[in-house]
Structures are given as C-alpha cells and as structure tokens.
Amino acid sequence: MPDNTSKLTRRRFLTATAGGIVSAGLLNLTPARTLAQESDGDTAAAGGNIIHRTLGRTGLNVPIVSMGVMNASNPEIVQASYEIGIRHFDTAAYYQFGRNEQMVGSVINRLKARDKIVLASKIHTPGQRRGLPPEESKKKLIEACEASLRRLGTDFIDVLYVHDVGDPETVADKAIIEGMEILKEQKKVLYTGVATHTRMNEVIEAVVQGGFYDVVLTAVNFTMAENTALLESIRKAAEQGVAIVAMKALAGGARWPNPQARQNYSSSTIATAALKWVLRNENIATSIPGYTNYEHMQEDFSVARNLEYTDEEKKLLSDNNVKLSLGYCHQCRKCLATCPEGVDIPNLMRTHMYAAQYGNFHQARATLNDIPSGAGLRHCGDCSSCRAQCANTVDIAHRIEELKMIYC
Ligand code: SF4
Ligand code: SF4
Structure with a gap:
C-alpha cells in the first residue's frame, strides 16, 4: 500500500x-x-x-x-x-x-x-x-x-x-x-x-x-x-x-x-x-x-x-554457505585465461551485478559499453570453458546467459 x-x-x-x-x-x-x-x-557507542x-x-x-x-x-x-x-x-x-x-x-x-x-x-x-x-x-x-x-x-x-x-x-x-x-x-x-x-x-x-x-x-x-x-x-x-x-x-x-x-x-x-x-x-x-x-x-x-x-x-x-551463495565476483581476472574468445568476463560479471543485483540498468549499460570491442557479450561462443572455473563460486556461464537474454 x-x-x-x-x-x-x-x-x-x-x-x-x-x-x-x-x-x-x-x-x-x-x-x-x-x-x-x-x-x-572514533568512539563506538552502542546505540548512541x-x-x-x-x-x-x-x-x-x-x-x-x-x-x-x-x-x-x-x-x-x-x-x-x-x-x-x-x-x-x-x-x-x-x-x-x-x-x-x-x-x-x-x-x-x-x-x-x-x-x-x-x-x-x-x-x-x-x-x-x-x-x-x-x-x-x-x-x-x-x-x-x-x-x-x-x-x-x-x-x-x-x-x-x-x-x-x-x-x-x-x-x-x-x-x-x-x-x-x-x-x-x-x-x-x-x-x-x-x-x-x-x-x-x-x-x-x-x-x-x-x-x-x-x-x-x-x-x-x-x-x-x-x-x-x-x-x-x-x-x-x-x-x-x-x-x-x-x-x-x-x-x-x-x-x-x-x-x-x-x-x-x-x-x-x-x-x-x-x-x-x-x-x-x-x-x-x-x-x-x-x-x-x-x-x-x-x-x-x-x-x-x-x-x-x-x-x-x-x-x-561464520556461515560459509552465505559466502558461497553470494558468488561475489572479486574481479581477480583469473577467469580471463580460460576463455578462448578473449571475452572480458570480469566486466561482464560487474555488468550482471549492476543489472541483476542493484537493478541499476544505467550503470550496467555503461559498463557493457566500456568493454573493448572484440571482448564483449556477443563474442561469447557458449563453449562453457569458464563454467566452474571460478574459485569464488561465481556462476559465470549462467550470468552470461542472463545478460544475453537482456542485451542480445
Ligand atoms: S568471475 Fe571469478 S575468476 Fe573471474 S574475475 Fe570474478 S572472481 Fe575472479
Ligand atoms: S562460455 Fe563464453 S565467456 Fe565462457 S569461456 Fe566460453 S566463450 Fe568465454
């Protein structure tokens, strides 16, 4: 209401x-x-x-x-x-x-x-x-x-x-x-x-x-x-x-x-x-x-x-399941080496965070636009090589699929 x-x-x-x-x-x-x-x-005062x-x-x-x-x-x-x-x-x-x-x-x-x-x-x-x-x-x-x-x-x-x-x-x-x-x-x-x-x-x-x-x-x-x-x-x-x-x-x-x-x-x-x-x-x-x-x-x-x-x-x-389920992308860029097409996976993960998690489609679009040509969403060939490659449990392939549904 x-x-x-x-x-x-x-x-x-x-x-x-x-x-x-x-x-x-x-x-x-x-x-x-x-x-x-x-x-x-700098005094921490409970409730104060x-x-x-x-x-x-x-x-x-x-x-x-x-x-x-x-x-x-x-x-x-x-x-x-x-x-x-x-x-x-x-x-x-x-x-x-x-x-x-x-x-x-x-x-x-x-x-x-x-x-x-x-x-x-x-x-x-x-x-x-x-x-x-x-x-x-x-x-x-x-x-x-x-x-x-x-x-x-x-x-x-x-x-x-x-x-x-x-x-x-x-x-x-x-x-x-x-x-x-x-x-x-x-x-x-x-x-x-x-x-x-x-x-x-x-x-x-x-x-x-x-x-x-x-x-x-x-x-x-x-x-x-x-x-x-x-x-x-x-x-x-x-x-x-x-x-x-x-x-x-x-x-x-x-x-x-x-x-x-x-x-x-x-x-x-x-x-x-x-x-x-x-x-x-x-x-x-x-x-x-x-x-x-x-x-x-x-x-x-x-x-x-x-x-x-x-x-x-x-x-x-202290609940490890929470961390795992968040799948927060640390932008470590380690996944880049796994992609045969040179797709800029970290920036796509940021795009996903802005669109799906923040609901901020301006920022998602701007981040997507900044990805160098040749490394963007359209270059992903769905080969799945990046699936399960992330030590931080980011479900890369799934997030890329979701981005494609929005932007391609
Ligand atoms: S998806 Fe995973 S491996 Fe790739 S940058 Fe993010 S945290 Fe690092
Ligand atoms: S699914 Fe796409 S982003 Fe992942 S490795 Fe294959 S081409 Fe690269």
Whole structure:
C-alpha cells in the first residue's frame, strides 16, 4: 500500500531523529572542513552517538556510514540521508550519464548544505580510456572536472577520484597527476583519490608509494576476509595517512533474491552484518552503501551508531554457505585465461551485478559499453570453458546467459 501515511511517518521519524541529533549538539553545522577538526571522535557507542572517523590526512571528518548515490534517482532519499545525519555523498560523472551529479548537487544546494558536507565525485581520465597524448589527456581531465562542477552546481569538489583504476601504472600516470595538481591549485578540487575494484591491493600500494593521492575508494567486504594482501595494504595506507573508503561493502548480494542466504537470514541482518564487518576495521574511514529507499537507509545508518554484532550477525558471518551463495565476483581476472574468445568476463560479471543485483540498468549499460570491442557479450561462443572455473563460486556461464537474454 502506498503510501502517503507511511511516508509521513518516515518523514516525522526523520525530522524527529534529526531534531534529536541537533538538540544533542551532534549535528555540527559548521563547514565540513572545520567539522573535521572538531568532532574527531572514533568512539563506538552502542546505540548512541554517531561514530565519526577522519579521512586520513585530509582531516575531513565524517560518520562511518556515508551515501553511495550511484543507484539512487530519487532526490528525497538524498535529502533524507542528510537529515538523518549523513555528511559524505559519493557520486560520479559516469553515474546515470551525469544525472546523478545533477541530482546530488540540486539537493545539496536546495538544503544550502554545501559547506556542511563532503562531496566526492569521480571522472574517467581520458588518457586512461582513449590513450591520448599526455597534454591532451590533461586538458580533457580538467574539462571533465569542470563539467562535473557545473552539474553539481558547486565551485569545488572535496574529493575527486580517478574512476575505475585497475593497475598501478594509472596511479603513477604523470598527465593525470599534473591535471589533478592544476585542479587543486585552482581550488576546484581539495583532495584527490583513486577508485578501484580490480587489483585493489596493488593499486593501494601504488598510492601509498606515490604519495600524491589522499584517498582510495576500494571494494572490500566480508567475502574477502582471507585476502590478506588487500587487508595489509589497507592497514599500510591508513598508517601513512591515506584514507580508505569502502565500496561494495554488502558484497553485491545483501538485498537481492539470494535464496540460500534469504532462507536463514533477514535482508537487514545480511546488510548490517556486512557493513559492520567492514567498519569494525578501524583502518577504514567510512563506507558508501548504495541504498535506494528509506528502510535500507535506516538499516545502514544504524550501523553508524553501533558496531557490535548481534548473535544473528555473528552466525551469518561464520556461515560459509552465505559466502558461497553470494558468488561475489572479486574481479581477480583469473577467469580471463580460460576463455578462448578473449571475452572480458570480469566486466561482464560487474555488468550482471549492476543489472541483476542493484537493478541499476544505467550503470550496467555503461559498463557493457566500456568493454573493448572484440571482448564483449556477443563474442561469447557458449563453449562453457569458464563454467566452474571460478574459485569464488561465481556462476559465470549462467550470468552470461542472463545478460544475453537482456542485451542480445
Ligand atoms: S568471475 Fe571469478 S575468476 Fe573471474 S574475475 Fe570474478 S572472481 Fe575472479
Ligand atoms: S562460455 Fe563464453 S565467456 Fe565462457 S569461456 Fe566460453 S566463450 Fe568465454
């Protein structure tokens, strides 16, 4: 039923919650950059205060649960997130072909909240994508940032990421670094970062060694508990003042119809357990779950007040069947060697995650479009060589079949 009544109730709840925060003196309305220095309290208080952490050497201080706006297209959710206490919003030029930035910018400006929040966006570097000469790449990078600023309706971005970095060479790319330096000199960008979901530990190590970027947005979740290389690189980065922001924290599958997990656990348990697993690691500053409705927003943000596991969450995290049934693609790229047609299986698995798990068909289409010609869906010859080749129990062939049903 819909839902004016329940919406009203939610609105009242949110207003009451925000009011409670204000009256408790916890909703600091000073600019985010000042806020950073004033509320550096990493204290976990069960059911109590919002836990904040500092984004490494940037000094920006935010609640440990932020909003990944990628999947959202309803401005009300962005506004409600601000009202509930979220102070860090993550978007990208690429999301919804620019409309995601426009939506975030319009809400933030309507709320007159620009100075109270940390705004992060991402751009694909033209050099990285099209192999342009360095000067041209630098120029296009600056233009891409300026286009983001226009869509966001702001003069500056707090953290600008290079989007989708999957190798250490891109981290060290001089043209990108010089372009970012110009943007910082012009005060269009305050801090820089890289976003990665492929070869994450190598990318993070390169950021630490390079010393230029301030933040890494990385995929990390409980299905990676045995990835000691990744966890160690995260530890080293935090030690060196490089902020780690977590994405894919729900392992892609917490809220999609996963029969095995859903049989035994509620979606709320799966989501909060997964987020807590990530955020109990104090080397991770914040996470950006990509919720799209009020209920999920409240579930996710509840973690910002309490990182203690419930008995049910502990049970879920120790249940190997859950991990297996999620079939989360770690983007390790090991399956590439198994395909006689050179199909870009990892990016097809990401396409599948966006379409089937997130229900974000914009992002799925954009990911599909980015696959180099000759390695796309249509080149899959259904040979089944990749079936059962994945150590992470991703049912590759089945997911490719589903993608073909949608896109071919
Ligand atoms: S499908 Fe499996 S082998 Fe291929 S990239 Fe994903 S996790 Fe790695
Ligand atoms: S089924 Fe398709 S993706 Fe898998 S190995 Fe064969 S050609 Fe490659």
